[in-house]
Amino acid sequence: MAKEITIEELRTMARRAGLPLPDDELLRLLPGVKRAQSQAAALRELFTNAAEPATIFTTFKIDLK
């Protein structure tokens, strides 16, 4: 399990993502980001390498139109 994100890391990631967010907004955002990341991490425990994503590109779908 990856370690929890810090405010410094959040600030760096926001800057890289082109998001002009002030520190007070980043602080308010932090608990939600931690929750979102921990939810995604919990899903990693679920499956084996055989599981494929639900979004698979299919060529014939386009041909149908």
Added chain:
Amino acid sequence: MQNNQLCYLTIIEAAAALRKNDVSPVDLAEATLKRIQAIDSNLHAFITVTADLALQQARQAEQELSAGKDRGPLHGIPIALKDLYMTKGIRTTCHSAVLENWVPDYDATTVTKLKEAGAILLGKLGMHEFAFGGPSVDAPFPAVRNPWNTEHVTGGSSSGCGAALAAGLCFGALGSDTGGSIRTPSAHCGVVGIKPTYGRVSRYGIIPLSWSLDHAGPMARCIEDCALLLQAIAGFDAKDPASAMVAVPDFLCGLKDGIANLRIGVPRAAWFDENLGVDEETETVFNQALEVLKSLGATIIDIDGRPFSLARKANQTILVCEAYAYHEKTLQETPMKFGSSVRRRMLEGAFLSAADYLTAQRARSMLNERIRANFSQVDIFAAPSAPRPPEAFSTMDPNEQNLGPSFTNPFNLTGLPAISVPCGFTQGNLPVGLQIAAKPFEESTVLRVAHSYEQATNWHDQRPVLE
């Protein structure tokens, strides 16, 4: 007939009255517009009222019906739309400052279908901003209030649809549902709402929240009306890449066939007690609803709730990633144009990785299989529509999440059809909803079970005191 009696007719009743010439489409439109003017300042269900258009469409319907040109049961019926359905020439705001004065130049496919069916458009309804977050308390339009108690929220995100139907301000409405946004306000406002199977109803011309989880669907005051509306909007649409080329059955046919020998799966274990669990009064009302279903011939079977519980994690991960991707440019350029609740939820998606998103999509495949595997032993699933009654504005934190299980998320993740039907009230006179879900494209089953329950009870006949 008094004005409020007219406004609370079901679509079925109004359609019959129109054909007996007891009322006219203009009577229905004028009565609802008058009622909107009289009471909506307390509810804020409508963002835009299209009074002139409604009266023009009503006069046209009146002429057509008297000339024998009958477009079907929605002809001359006043309806309203969640304000994310694109309407040509009519402002479509998504309840947001971002689109405060945006006027689309084409109609959503569903809007076109309702127009062709002769429905009358009363206006555009309030919602949670961009169909996400909590009630929009810092948006340019006021948050919608619950007609059962205006100190309480309606639930969302199709808030205005729930409020307008409960208050007799329209006869039917179209909402959208990405994590429960049709079923939650239906439950909290004491009305009916169905989220059809993913692909059953076109999403073309509906502002997306999350492409792979968004569903369009109808809301109404009773099951028959919901079936009628679904009939009008369902079907393949080449303009929607997710649209399913699956035949549309007659949703009214078989509605009254009963539920003898129906096997109902209740995924209670490891789901109902998740996080803060389900509210005690809500669970009591839900258990009473199960007893009614048993008395109608159904069998209740306990099933494993774990995959249903895990579904929320996958649903929310996919949702925030897709929502952020759609709104990225606006969030980078003018983030403060969004209300605080929706902005913070969407921004979560900026800090998840591509691997997180694909992990959630892999979990979706697996959970979909595990949830659907239950259909070898049950015909439908039942659960409360919401874990607790609608909260009061005074105690609500619009940024608070995950206080209870999400009973609605699993059916967005799996795309299964699911409905909310009124099933009782709390001691505080706030409505509670019963949710029923079935196999893919079995909306008819969902509607039949809900109709059987509805007809055995009188919850759907209850009206809030508003005058």
